[in-house]
Amino acid sequence: xxxxxxxxxxxxxxxxxxxxxxxxxxxxxxxxxxxxxxxxxxxxxxxxxxxxxxxxxxxxxxxxxxxxxxxxxxxxxxxxxxxxxxxxxxxxxxxxxxxxxxxxxxxxxxxxxx
Numbered sequence: 001x002x003x004x005x006x007x008x009x010x011x012x013x014x015x016x017x018x019x020x021x022x023x024x025x026x027x028x029x030x031x032x033x034x035x036x037x038x039x040x041x042x043x044x045x046x047x048x049x050x051x052x053x054x055x056x057x058x059x060x061x062x063x064x065x066x067x068x069x070x071x072x073x074x075x076x077x078x079x080x081x082x083x084x085x086x087x088x089x090x091x092x093x094x095x096x097x098x099x100x101x102x103x104x105x106x107x108x109x110x111x112x113x114x
Contacts, residue, residue: 006086014083017061018090022046023054027077027087029097030064034076042107043100063087 018024022044029035029043040051055075058064065078078084
């Protein structure tokens, strides 16, 4: 069984993206749930443009993908990306973030863009 290798510069670019705690947390959260920008805005207490910028960088790198549901765009982990095995390996070593979704639900803010 051979593993597909990622070029060193591409791996470095992914790891650089993950050097930002917000982006790393977003990716970990997207590993178990799809999210829209408004949910991340609430979770991180950040501006919509700042959250969109993080998501754009992750999307441009192929780590996340987006899908439209009505007028809203939801983000999810891109499991068909050549980087997914690397991403998955990194995420295995990080703590679960599901409590953040539970907090949102408790505040009635889960999928607050409906």
